[in-house]
Amino acid sequence: MLDETLTEQIKGIREKKYSSFELTEFLLDRIKDKTELNCFISINDNILEEAKAADKELERGSDKPLLGIPIAHKDIFCERETKTTAGSQMLENFVAPYDATVVSNLKRAGAISLGKTNMDEFAMGSSNETSFFGPVKNPWDETRVPGGSSGGSAAAVSARLCSAATGTDTGGSIRQPASFCGITGLKPTYGRVSRWGMIAYASSLDQAGPMALTAEDCAIMLKEMSGHDKKDSTSAQVEVDDYRALLSRPLGKLKIGIFEPLMKELDSATSLVMEKTIEELEKIGMTFTEIDLPNFSYAIPAYYVIAPAECSANLSRYDGVRFGYRCDEPSDLKELYQRSRTEGLGKEVKNRIMAGTFALTSGYYDAFYKKAQQVRRLIKNDFVEAFKKVDVIIAPATPSTAFRLGEKAGDPKEMYLQDVYTTSSNLAGLPALSMPAGFVNNLPVGVQLIGNYFDEAQILAIAHQFQSITDWHLTSPDIPT
């Protein structure tokens, strides 16, 4: 059971190789064995009951696609009657009276929830070190970070604590940890997956997506997670493809765009991984063309204006008045606000609230927020132009392999550069995935595929066909190469 993918687990349960109950017990034991990784903030106490119920449902002939599959949710998705913390002391005891649409969609598909995974506080971070609940450790090297902000989900899948987990990606928070942990992670097109019940960081950039071992598993998860939701006005009314059915279709000679300047920045070992990936992709019929993304280098500065600006408003509700952390014995209203927020929110979150507040202040608005939005439009236009020439764009996922815990924690600028290859697709709203493509010094390296709007099927199919001739995605940290 240890190294089974989601696809294999679905088969295993359906063909009665094992029950959902047995699988769940196995995973719970494994989670206990791996507590030092700190992947989970909470475990669902009721999951064995739910697994039993799923087994009964299977007996009755239910054909729910994920029936009885234990998955994990990033602790940013509200789940009814369950604590949802967003990795923050502010929400340490917050229990939502509703399910996030992602949660209810997966429940409807039959999945059961193992628990809630650790994350950077309010999804702000690239190393999982900003979590109030302590850092997550990378299963490949426990002295290293798993990436962030969906670090708990990435590490849990990588350590085989579950075969699939949900994540969110605002500037790279699915793809960077997927790359660091050697798994496959997809950030869908903005609007593909409903944001209802997903605690907001930066509303115009946040997007939920699947994290799993394989592209095929991501395809299965994405189909169940996606779809229009009338509770989220920004969710798209675009039909959901049967991603899994489209994985093995003949792709023909697809054109993949390369933006050369990105390749030049890579160190020689990572560069080699990239070259080998391109060779493998050529084997499955891909051709490569150079493209130009003239405003690519402005993505990080634009992102670090827009995301904090939106977060500064999104996090105003954490004021100690209605829910969440409240300071002891405030002397007046102002102190209630100030101390509840000072004490209840972490340093990185406060940094971003301050930066965002500044960017929106009258007198600075035009120079910062407005300018950043203009840059965002230019970046989007660059991609639209590029996709007139190519079908998919290839890019590195991260500038390095997983770094050591504490290595960058004191240097926000260094940390922000982790997102250098990922933020542009959030700004443009494009789908992008990271797939395992090799190792450097025994640490996994991911390669990123960026697709056109709502064409998740295309990048998933390329990744799947790549994975059918490589086995990076099946390498487990328990048996390092």
Place this chain on the structure above:
Amino acid sequence: MTDSQWETVIGLEIHVQLSTKSKIFSDASTVFGGEPNEQANEIDLGLPGTLPVVNAEIFPKAIAFGLSVGAEIATTSHFDRKNYFYPDLPKGYQITQMDEPIVKNGCIDIELNNGATRTIRINRAHLEEDAGKSLHDAFPNMTGVDLNRAGIPLLEIVSEPDIRTADEAEKYAKSIHQLVTYLSISDGNMAEGSFRCDANVSVRREGEKELGTRTEIKNINSFKFLKYAINHEVKRQINLIESGQKVTQETRLYDSTKNETRPMRSKETATDYRYFPEPDLLPISLDQNYIDQIKKTLPELPLEKMNRYAKEHGLEEGDAKFLSNDLELAQFYESCYELNRDSKQIVNWLKGEMFNRLSNVEITIKDSPVSPNQLCDLIRRTSDGTISITTAKKIFGKLWEGKSFSVDKVITDEDLAQLSDGRQLDDLIDEAFQNNPKQIEQIKKGKTKVLGYFIGLIMKQTSGKANPKQLNDLIVKKISSLK
């Protein structure tokens, strides 16, 4: 120095609660008066992960208002976030419209006391959510927060500073109130806060071009207080300037119990609202056909109604205006007119009995205990001579008190019908003539006063039920045949 040397400049911001079943961004109920926080769901509470979804009911209402004041309707507009901290503002920002309001550049005419009209320009009207209420007196040493009002849809109507007197301000506010109730986009209930005014007031010496420093007066919830508050504020500002001091730009609260304004917060130290486009909502895109469709279905406005009543119902202008001034009255009148085309009679009843009684009670005509049906029955029974006007008024009184439901039943049960049988009246007259030869002689001599004697006599005999007009006519006829 006298007031005539000063000019007052006033602009009004009117918050109108749009009458929708559910809130602007959630499906919680908007009904007034629920227990605190019973009508606030997870969206109104601003719980983490919740998202606003626009209630589409608000658009036709805002558009109808815009079209009625000849404004431009923006085919594309959007919502913004206005950021500030307050316990009754759950998200820490209000969703409103800043730089792209749905309605721009309209105007409305107001009638001045001397009969002339003045045009007040409307700069904009934008959509936004209301905040909750802080309850400072509910708990000792604590403040309660009631979020039932949070998320009620508002249309904020902002005038240009075209208003010059408190009287004009009152007239403008009343015109807007009349318009929004006519359009049925708001119940306009001021006591429940459905219609609230903020006044921006400044003064300058007559002939000066520059505007003076303005103050904003908030918390005005009646037309009367609007006038008081402005007059008070104008005096305060003139006194300040005349005594060599300066007016400070600030927000002031009107205290109706003391009839004074006092500072609330200074704008100079006020928060920067850090507006930016609301990323949780898509831009609003309105199709011109949709706008045109709403234009076609706009209800008749007061002036149009007045003209129709005058032209088609043959009413005098004064009566037509009396009816069209108030939508509920006009609607009541029209229900009557459907049943009975005697428009003049209807107006007379409404102006007379109906208004006399309404002026003594809290209810409006919509809730009048006398229905259009009953009123028309009364009119029918007086016109066909069944009852006299005096009797009709008595029956109106009974209906008003809810003692009876059918006019005809009251007439039968209480035997109130007039004696209008010609032959019976003839017999009574003949009998009276026979029994009073002396009076007949006088008539023959030309003493017409005696006519009254016979009417009185027969009225007494019939306990007042003889149809007076018929009786009069018959006696006159009989007398002339005597000659």
